[in-house]
Amino acid sequence: MHLEPFGDIYGTDPAAVWRRLLDSGEHVAYDDELDLWLIAGHDLARSVLADTRRFSVPALTPMQQLHPRAAKTLTQLDAPPVIADPPLHARTRAALIAVFATTSTRAEQLWADVVRRRAEQLADHLAHQVAATPWPDVDLVELFCSRFPLYVMLDVLGIPADDMSRIAAWADNFTALTCGRLDDDDQISAANGLLALWDFCRDLVVLRAGIHRNWQPHGLIGDLLSYRDGDDHRLTLPETSALVLTLLVAGWESTAAAVGHALEHGLRDRDRWAQLAVDEHYAAVHTEETLRHSPAIDGQLRITTTDVDLDGTLIPAGSRCLVLIGAANHDPRVFDQPATFQPGRARLSQQLGFGAGAHYCVGAALARIEITTALSVLARRLPDLTLAAGYDRRFRPSVSVRQHTALPATIAVRCPVAHGTLPPVAQP
Structure with a gap:
């Protein structure tokens, strides 16, 4: 069984690859080209x-063999593992749970206004760009999808938006280095960028921790420092x-990818786009079906700690396993007609777009608010927005993150007369 994550098919139609893997009946198999065990079924x-x-x-585990200079750079990245296994994970996750709104109600209370404000600002900017551009279309990935969740995450953390451009450049290196396929020069550049991001985060936290205790830094950084309360047994400054x-x-790249998928599904159908502008419930189920049909993270890496018998197949200890979320969400034994985008379908709560178990995404509630708000705000602000003619879907090469390279859109030309009628013919 082969995945070929950097091939043309996976870069344009990953669902076709998931269907092939599921139809093979071999849901646990070794891919010798990737040196990965692939796990494809929903229940597995x-x-x-x-x-x-x-x-x-x-921990940080690139999918490809690193250039020696890139590997050497990463040895300087002394960030402790915080998304790890018990018992460490339980301690760091407890810190996140204590400060992060993990329920929809609490997330709405804390962040709905911030999310809406950023969505409206960028929607207005996009509308002006659409009106002013001398060419027929604009790229929604560049002008909205990438910017919106990063602005939100900076607001939530309490980091000035002035730092957005360099943070975006640094953060993009993480996914490219761990899940992509880079040449030697790009590997070295990405490793340096990731190290720069770590230095930025570490220096920012240390600076705010050293400020007089009577001044409380705002945002989640301040909340984490308050939770820590100077006690390394609760949480260290490096953690x-x-x-x-x-x-x-x-919080940035996966949500940016999800917003892009949700917008593509909305813009492909004029009735959907119109409904998104007026129906909040539809926006919610549209979002949930997007997470099932087109998960932003469609593969999660795991390493076996012991020999594992999985569905009758023995996976040796120390093996890398890629859990195919996209294939799981397209398993016909769980989801009827899985290739069809069908908001409100049965068993939608079983989708694995945010993972499962102890590592279920802490930011799921915030991400859902961001996606639904983006859909509603853009559909109201730009009711005639549509995908550009000749749009050809393509995703960035990645083993794990499914993100559009571009999402060109334009304004649909309204028919000047009612359908089924013709203007009167002038009499000679």
Whole structure:
């Protein structure tokens, strides 16, 4: 069984690859080209994600062999592992749970206004760009999808938006280095960028921790420092810095990808786009179906801690396993007609777009608010927005993150007369 994550098919139609893997009936198989065990079925994927005893979450582990200079640079990255296995994971996750709104109600209370404000600002900017551009279309990835969740995450953390451009450049290196396929020069550049992001997060946390205790830094950085309360047994400063880095990277790129998928599904159907502008419930189920049909993170890496018999196949200890979230979400034994985008479908709560078990995404509630708000705000602000003619879907090469390279859109030309009628013919 082969995945070929950097091939043309996976870069344009990953669902076709998932369907091939599922139809083969071999849901646990070794891919010798990737040196990975592939896990494709829904129930198997859920069980592996929930099994932290036999399937460990690795630290920073690039999929490809690194150039020696890139590998040497990464040895300077002394960020402690915070997304790890018990018991360490339980301690750092407890810190996140204490400060992060993990329920929809609490997330709405804390962040709905911030999210809406940023969405409206960028929607207005996009509308002006669409009106002013001398060419027929604009790129939604560049002008909205990438910027919106990063602005939100900076607001949530309490980091000035002035730092957005360099943070975006640094954070992009993490996914490219760990999940992509880079040449030697790009590997070295990405490693240096990732180290720069770590230095930024560490210096920012140390600076704010050293400010007089009577001044409370705002945002989640301040909340984490308050939770820590100077006690390294609760949370160390390096762990606080590593959590900030993790939230920046995970909270930005995966949500940016998800917003792009949700917009593409909305813009492909004029009735959907119109409904998104007026129906909040539809926006919510549209978002949930996007997470099932087109998960932003469609592969999660695990490493076996012991020999594991999975579905009758023996996986040796120390093996790298790629849990295929996309294939799990397209398993026909769980989801009827999985290739069809069908908001409100049965069993939608079983989708694995945010993972499962102890490592279920802490930011799921915030991400859902961001996606639904983006859909509603853009559909109201730009009711005639549509995908550009000749749009050809393509994703960035990655083993794990499914993100559009571009999402060109334009304004649909309204028919000047009602359908089924013709203007009167002038009499000679």
